[in-house]
Amino acid sequence: MSRFAGKTAVITGGADGIGAAYALALADAGVHVAVLDVLDDKAAETSRAVADRGVKSIAVHADVTDPASLAAAQEQVVKDLGPVALLIINAGVGIGGGYIGASRRAVDWLLNVNVLGPINTARAFVPAMMETDGDRHVAFTASSACFAQLDAGLAAYGASKKAMAGLAEGIRAELAPHGIGVTTIYPGLVNTRIWDAARARPDKFGGPRHQPEEAGAHWRDEGMTVEHVAARAMAAIDAGDMHCIVPDDRTRDNFDETFDLLRAGFPAQS
Template identity: 30%
Template sequence: MSFGAYQEKGHPMAASQGRLHGTTAVVTGASSGIGRATALRLAEEGAAVVLVARREDKIGEVADAISAQGGRAVTAALDIADADAAARAVETAVSEFGRLDILVNAAGVMLNGDTLQAELREWDAMVDVNLKGLMYMTKAALPHLLDAAKTSDRQVSDVVNISSVAGRAAAPTVAIYNATKFGVTAATESWRQEYTRSNVRFSVVEPGAVDTGLFGHQQQHAQEQSATMFAGVEKLHPEDIADAVAYIATSPRRRAVNEMVVRPTDQA
């Protein structure tokens, strides 16, 4: 694990005047895809961002991009499937920026394929990252989010969990990924009910097909199946989901977005 700080360089940016100015966000999976796009988007809105992922070089690049635009970011290179490491990521936000207002659980693994051909380590990886890592991050963040909701000018804090349309409908060769994403959606709703009167908003975003590297990690048969399924479909960009997260996090206290499904226009 390592932490690297990146400070403002005097470049004018929305960071000094954005709707999230004065807040701190932790984004997991920030090295690529939806996590990366979300971190950049929240920084544009003025949030200081803690970038969490295992690939230190990649989150360093994201931090440099934020810094170059006048924003503030620190990196936390660690594995959120380790509960102690997840807790350290949250503590980094508090020690570096003095608070935590927004948690975006965007880290995800998709290793779909024929059940008989699947390796148990692939199933374990999906459960560890998609579900357990999200649980560990949320557990560690909650005390700080509750405090932010009470003491901040916004009078609200946010947890945004990135699930999937695979958390709404099951499909062949997707059993374990389905299980983790159904779990994310269910846990988010339960937490929403538990903490809604404390002004901690829990939201789940369920993307359809997004143009990220996740599809390339599946078994070859599953990759071919996906290619056929999404032939002719203009996939979403990671920035489309980042916009959805920003809409949720910048909403006034009175408005809570509980669940948002975002599919490509062409996706049935």
């Protein structure tokens, strides 16, 4: 049983993938869940699956790139489910390549969702959380790419997730005096449809675009399950851990390589 049992959790990007796995894991622990997403049909489907496990759940349309949308979502959640005790900032997208060759709108979309989106979400939900008592927590879904030396194919996505991890650290410092904990989650390669994230891209960032199914073969063949990520993440959140790493086969080697290179940047001791 979670310390958040009987309380309300909000998950952005909760319609499918890791977000939906979080929602179902929380439902099994007795937590009421608001599923926020731009994918209305999928969000409703996930919310029904959550409610079928015996807790309250609502699906709320929310675009993390739009502060007004998030403000309306916050009002609806509190009205329907009560004060928010757990906020999981999970919505994220990916683009291939780096920042130089990608289109301007693709870069804007990536940064608006992965960097400004968490800021918008925290600003919408956290002030009211600061006014309540009891267990309160914020979690961020970053990526094990935060520990890697990024190659050209992962450059833009990985850098945006490194920014998100830094943002989580800053918000942790900001919320500590209020007794609100923060956990940063770093999954390795996961079997989700992030490779097809542009299927939900708003018109202002270029509109929807679907990738062929074969584009997701690497994620399907090599990725860990979303249930594995959710179980590890929920345990870390419940324990109040600062960091939750869900490694794949390369995560520790990438971590060691990155920090060896950082150590090499220090001046030689005289």
